[in-house]
Amino acid sequence: MNRVGYVFLYICLGIVAVFQIFPIIWLLLFSLKSNREIFAGSPFALPTEWRWENYLKVWEGGIGLYFWNSVWITAVAIIFTAILASMATFAITRMHWKLNKLVLGLFMVGLMIPIHSAIIPLFSMFLNVNLIDNPLSIVITYTAYNLPITMMILLGFYYTLPREIEEAAIIDGCSIHRMFFRIILPMTAPVLSTIVIINMIYNWNEFVFVNTFISSDEFKTLTVGIQNFIGQYMTDWGAIGATLIISLLPILVAFIFFSNKVVEGISSSAVKG
Amino acid sequence: MYVLPALLLIGVLIFIPLILTGYYGLMDWDGIGEMEFIGLENYINAVQDLKFWDSALHSFLLALFSTLSLIVYLGISMILASKIKGADLLRKIYLIPMLLSSVAIAQLWIKVFNPANGMLNRILMSIGFENPPAWLADTDIVLYAIFIPILWQYAGFYILIYYAALKNIPETIIEAARIDGASPLQIAYRIKLPLIKSVVKVTIVLAIVGSLKYFDLIYVMTGGGPNGASEVMASYMYKLAFNTNEFGYGSAIGFLLLIITLIVTVIVRKLTAEKDEIQY
Amino acid sequence: MKKKAITIVLFVTVLALFMAGCNDSDSSADSESDKTIKFMHLWPEGSSAEHNRIVDEIIEEYESENEGVTIDLEVLSNEQYKDKIQVLSTSDELPDVGMTWAAGYMEPFVEGNKFASLDDVAESDELQDAFVSGTTEAFSVDGTTYGLPLELNIATVFYNKSIFDEHGLEAPETYEEFKNVVQTLDENGVPPIALGNADRWTGSLWYMYFADRIGGSDVLTSAINREGTFEDPALVQAAEEVQNLVDMNAFNDGFNGLSDQEAKSMFMNAQTAMYLIATWDLPNYTTNEEVPQEFRDSVGYFDFPTVEGNGDKDSYVGGPGVGLFVSENSDVKEEAKDFASFFAQQWGEKSVSEAGVIPATKVDAESLDLPQMYVDVLDDLNNASNITLFADVQMSPDTAEVHLNQIQALFGGEVSPEDFAKAHEEALSQEE
Numbered sequence: 003m004n005r006v007g008y009v010f011l012y013i014c015l016g017i018v019a020v021f022q023i024f025p026i027i028w029l030l031l032f033s034l035k036s037n038r039e040i041f042a043g044s045p046f047a048l049p050t051e052w053r054w055e056n057y058l059k060v061w062e063g064g065i066g067l068y069f070w071n072s073v074w075i076t077a078v079a080i081i082f083t084a085i086l087a088s089m090a091t092f093a094i095t096r097m098h099w100k101l102n103k104l105v106l107g108l109f110m111v112g113l114m115i116p117i118h119s120a121i122i123p124l125f126s127m128f129l130n131v132n133l134i135d136n137p138l139s140i141v142i143t144y145t146a147y148n149l150p151i152t153m154m155i156l157l158g159f160y161y162t163l164p165r166e167i168e169e170a171a172i173i174d175g176c177s178i179h180r181m182f183f184r185i186i187l188p189m190t191a192p193v194l195s196t197i198v199i200i201n202m203i204y205n206w207n208e209f210v211f212v213n214t215f216i217s218s219d220e221f222k223t224l225t226v227g228i229q230n231f232i233g234q235y236m237t238d239w240g241a242i243g244a245t246l247i248i249s250l251l252p253i254l255v256a257f258i259f260f261s262n263k264v265v266e267g268i269s270s271s272a273v274k275g
Numbered sequence: 276m277y278v279l280p281a282l283l284l285i286g287v288l289i290f291i292p293l294i295l296t297g298y299y300g301l302m303d304w305d306g307i308g309e310m311e312f313i314g315l316e317n318y319i320n321a322v323q324d325l326k327f328w329d330s331a332l333h334s335f336l337l338a339l340f341s342t343l344s345l346i347v348y349l350g351i352s353m354i355l356a357s358k359i360k361g362a363d364l365l366r367k368i369y370l371i372p373m374l375l376s377s378v379a380i381a382q383l384w385i386k387v388f389n390p391a392n393g394m395l396n397r398i399l400m401s402i403g404f405e406n407p408p409a410w411l412a413d414t415d416i417v418l419y420a421i422f423i424p425i426l427w428q429y430a431g432f433y434i435l436i437y438y439a440a441l442k443n444i445p446e447t448i449i450e451a452a453r454i455d456g457a458s459p460l461q462i463a464y465r466i467k468l469p470l471i472k473s474v475v476k477v478t479i480v481l482a483i484v485g486s487l488k489y490f491d492l493i494y495v496m497t498g499g500g501p502n503g504a505s506e507v508m509a510s511y512m513y514k515l516a517f518n519t520n521e522f523g524y525g526s527a528i529g530f531l532l533l534i535i536t537l538i539v540t541v542i543v544r545k546l547t548a549e550k551d552e553i554q555y
Numbered sequence: 556m557k558k559k560a561i562t563i564v565l566f567v568t569v570l571a572l573f574m575a576g577c578n579d580s581d582s583s584a585d586s587e588s589d590k591t592i593k594f595m596h597l598w599p600e601g602s603s604a605e606h607n608r609i610v611d612e613i614i615e616e617y618e619s620e621n622e623g624v625t626i627d628l629e630v631l632s633n634e635q636y637k638d639k640i641q642v643l644s645t646s647d648e649l650p651d652v653g654m655t656w657a658a659g660y661m662e663p664f665v666e667g668n669k670f671a672s673l674d675d676v677a678e679s680d681e682l683q684d685a686f687v688s689g690t691t692e693a694f695s696v697d698g699t700t701y702g703l704p705l706e707l708n709i710a711t712v713f714y715n716k717s718i719f720d721e722h723g724l725e726a727p728e729t730y731e732e733f734k735n736v737v738q739t740l741d742e743n744g745v746p747p748i749a750l751g752n753a754d755r756w757t758g759s760l761w762y763m764y765f766a767d768r769i770g771g772s773d774v775l776t777s778a779i780n781r782e783g784t785f786e787d788p789a790l791v792q793a794a795e796e797v798q799n800l801v802d803m804n805a806f807n808d809g810f811n812g813l814s815d816q817e818a819k820s821m822f823m824n825a826q827t828a829m830y831l832i833a834t835w836d837l838p839n840y841t842t843n844e845e846v847p848q849e850f851r852d853s854v855g856y857f858d859f860p861t862v863e864g865n866g867d868k869d870s871y872v873g874g875p876g877v878g879l880f881v882s883e884n885s886d887v888k889e890e891a892k893d894f895a896s897f898f899a900q901q902w903g904e905k906s907v908s909e910a911g912v913i914p915a916t917k918v919d920a921e922s923l924d925l926p927q928m929y930v931d932v933l934d935d936l937n938n939a940s941n942i943t944l945f946a947d948v949q950m951s952p953d954t955a956e957v958h959l960n961q962i963q964a965l966f967g968g969e970v971s972p973e974d975f976a977k978a979h980e981e982a983l984s985q986e987e
Contacts, residue, residue: 305663305667306641306644306645307641307644307645307663307664307666307667307669308663308666308667308668308669309667385814385817388812389809389813389817390808390809390812390813391746391807391808391809391821391826409808409809409811409812410809410812411753411809411812412753412809412810412811412812412813412967413809413812414967414969417812497753497812498753500753500755500811500960500963501752501753501811501812501963501964501967502960502961502963502964502967502969503960514956516641517637517638517641518637518952518956519952519953519955519956520663520951520952520953521953522641522645
């Protein structure tokens, strides 16, 4: 490409970048304003008074515990989802068995259920097994509801994995389990990073299930912390902004970390491949 | 063996609720008092319910736009995955919106679309539009206006997937093509695209299914209004089940949503399937 | 490695059973003399600090007075509260004491036998004269009380005195004067009225007031309870007046796409001159420190004007907000009733003086140190000839949905006043 082309390309990419990054700047400003300023002034005007007390208020609202709950629930659910989805996808794409297609179909149907229809049946099921107000109900619900989409994404990648490696492994006398855990899983590391990112975002921001299944404060997560500032007649938007920023930070850091893994993982597996 | 744990989990947590939804659909139930079995009445009513079909149409439009915008996402991913300077940073920036929760995105776009103080209308007025539209208040425009934040929100998701897929292509293949004198466009279309075909197909399904059951931003930003102009299937179902005490009817709509999605998905998979594809 | 997979499954199952077991032992720990009352409310600490604190104080007081009774509290925000109640009711798991809205919201729960009759509590010595008249009626079905009202709000027009002064205007008494105000403001480039009609009930207030002034205080109510009809000329004219106002440019641009919150902020930033809202907003114009003093001082309110000489200015649109219910299937029904009664008694004075709530229980305004606007509103309430309950609250949820959508269409000019009436008639006749 010639020079002009590159300049043009970068201008376009730059404009898109501005579009994508401005919400964070906006949110940061938002979190430092009062309700009045949020609704009246230009969204990008600097706050007339930098209201750091919004953060103080949020912190005093006991967000620390919510934060920790969000972290561990998200993490545990991701681990379950990633392992179970990898195993299932492996079986569907790599093994030959009769009900293969049917099972894949079932997982795809799982993708289609609207969560609001599921919520009442789920509630009564958890109630029967005494899992209401127990974080386990959240963990397994997240795992189950992220499985279909995770598998769909994995599926696309598993089909493109070269079969030669497996064949070589089997000739070498490698058991199927060994092959899966030692060869396939590491090979899919870049996709797994992608999946971790997607699962992380879903679990981290989810609140319908938490709200319904959890009633004790000790098990609530950050998204419920946001609800804390929505009132019957009045809502404290500045504090919500502050909560949103606090809840964005860890996910942003984790995102950048795993995002690098997407590239690293590929280069390492490319060497093996 | 390998499928079993996953199958068990979705069997219990997704399929049982799904069957129950279909079952509740057979009931006259406000979600509070006693249920009464009424057979297929809810389903028959739903099929004749113009509001339902309106909302279905809106959902289909969203699915169409989502699928079309995949082309744009793919294009951006291709550029980012080719070795240009700063691609790594740009990629991270492009994915930022998907990190935000819907609450934040909704608040942001409500401010963009605000008819009097909103960013969009201020820009339009400053470049000479006298009467810019009232976006979310205008029944003719609201549906399209609200698609924009939805498509924007999901850009990161698809770019992430495409990028990972493109990076998975062995460098040697592309190198070989380049030596043979293929232009970047030819490489993209002739080599990269076919290699990530299975991923693209998956994203098409994801985009369609995701759109047909989409709920979040629409519910927060317009609540389906004004006067139903931006109602989609999921928001209609939610209103019936949770706001107007027609839980049985809402469940029937939820079940129909699922059936419709299933039919569309099967059709799409048939259309995109190829004969040489042994795996499917 | 096969083991690994099995282990995971087993691990999950065992963990589930184990935790379920833990829960069991928890609940059985309540010995017979100790009672736990589950209580849910919708005033989270973050947004409603004072409400939240008062509730905690009342609970503390109750627990110390009643040895062996523990109140188990769950707090959710408005929307989440409604959703959760819906889910809980499907599994018959309603809290022992909770909050409900009046009339239309409450009726399905009463019909489904979920709420306990509170007649004995409402007629007890402590409470029988405590409530402002009309408030318990809104929580009654067929003469039985199912809720103890906690709030009472009426809608009035708040206006910005400085903007009015600037244009030489005064608070209007009649609709002619009101239209004059609107016209003057519009000609001077000030959007006269802030309206956030994405929320829809906001527009309904305007329609209801027109109905009240044109057709008298019972025309709308009787149309809803089927003694009358929405095709009553007065109601059709009310709908016409709404559209006339819209045509006069009385409301801010794009009102159908704005939330009430956004409209409120236009008024509070002096971008519009008037704002019709209920008295739950009073703290913003009196005690809320976050609002500049200058603005608070410049806000006044006036009652909705008379229309063509008709109407009674002491007739209001309004109604009780939330009230307490006691679950019919509660294991500790008697204790729950006792707590609800205690709560209702304690709530009144505390809530008005500390949280700025207009309570549904009678308070002695003289003895409390209240801002002038509160004194005026309490005074209005004492002299009120009638309070028409918010239309969407009166109606069943289905009909309310039709009503609210029609309101939006009416304001948007997408439906004629006649069709507006017809749509209501259809919705209501389907119910019968």
